[in-house]
Amino acid sequence: MILIIDCGSSKTKFIEQLVYEFMDTRIVSLHDFDEQSLDGIQGVILSGAPILITEINMDPYLEKMSWIRSTTLPVLGICFGHQLIGLLYGAFASRMREDRDFQTIESLENSPLFDRLPIEFQMMEDHCEAISIPSGFQLLAVSDACINEAMKHTDKLLFGVQFHPEVSGNHGAVLLENFVRMCEVKK
Numbered sequence: 001m002i003l004i005i006d007c008g009s010s011k012t013k014f015i016e017q018l019v020y021e022f023m024d025t026r027i028v029s030l031h032d033f034d035e036q037s038l039d040g041i042q043g044v045i046l047s048g049a050p051i052l053i054t055e056i057n058m059d060p061y062l063e064k065m066s067w068i069r070s071t072t073l074p075v076l077g078i079c080f081g082h083q084l085i086g087l088l089y090g091a092f093a094s095r096m097r098e099d100r101d102f103q104t105i106e107s108l109e110n111s112p113l114f115d116r117l118p119i120e121f122q123m124m125e126d127h128c129e130a131i132s133i134p135s136g137f138q139l140l141a142v143s144d145a146c147i148n149e150a151m152k153h154t155d156k157l158l159f160g161v162q163f164h165p166e167v168s169g170n171h172g173a174v175l176l177e178n179f180v181r182m183c184e185v186k187k
Contacts, residue, residue, distance in 0.1 A: 001026055002183060003041045005033050007049035007080050011126075014166040015045055015078070018173050022180040035067050043074040043157075043183030046081025048164060053083050053093045054129055062088055074157035076113075076179045079127055082160030086151070089134035096146065099125040103143040105163060111140050111152055113159050115178045121171040123149075123163035130162065157182055 001024045006012040008030065016025050028037050030049075038044070046065075061084060068075055068088055077085040083093065102122045107114045130146050133139050141150035141161075150161045159179070165172030 001041055002043050002045060002180065003028060003037060004045045004047060005030055005037075005081075007047045007084075008051065009048035009078075009080070010050075011164055011166050012047040015047060015176070018166055018176045019045065019180060021173075022177055023183065030061075030064070033064065038067070038071075038073065041073060043076070043179065044071075045179070046075070046077040046084060048079030048081065048126065051080055052129060053080070053087065054095055058084075058087055068158070071158075072156070074179065074182045075159065077160040078166070079162060079164060082151070082162050083129065083131050085158065085160045086131035086134045086137070086148070089136055089153075091131040091134035091148075093129055093131050096128060096130050098128040099145045101125060102168070103145050103149075103163065105141050105143050105149050107141045107150070109138060109140050109152075111150075111159075112182055113140065113150065113152065113161075113175060113178050115181075116174050117171055117178075123161075123165060123168040123172060125163050127162060 004027045006029050103125050137151045143149050165175040
């Protein structure tokens with residue numbers, strides 16, 4: 001089962017619809033989440049959120065999600081989830097030009113997250129902030145609009161994507177299926 005932590009995104013239902021095609025899902029809101037929510041879970045997806053990380057105190061979110069630093073579960077952060085993972089590992093946040101359209105994403109590294117995807121693929125963006133690559137992470141993909149489009153922890157199945165695969169058509173569905181496959185192997 002995949003746990004989807006809903007951080008307040010209107011797109012969370014699309015994550016569930018796509019992931020449920022491959023594995024059972026459960027959604028819990030970020031505010032209702034506690035570590036007992038992880039019982040029996042094979043992987044975790046953190047959704048986006050209507051939150052600007054450069055304008056609020058992120059400490060309560062970082063404290064609530066501090067378990068990510070020690071988990072052995074596969075974790076995928078999407079947009080805000082990606083940023084949250086980065087901040088947990090010391091990334092810096094910055095404002096950027098607003099991006100609310102499809103972007104061409106260029107993968108830089110072979111990664112199981114990008115299996116069956118071309119080197120360049122289109123994904124929907126919905127953000128105006130970005131993060132640096134935190135210590136212990138490898139940059140997986142870039143775009144003309146954002147340097148850190150995708151990253152992976154060097155030793156764990158811990159991934160972040162700045163874009164929204166859940167609303168990006170077939171390429172997004174393939175990426176989410178690839179994540180589910182990693183969770184199945186991790187069983």
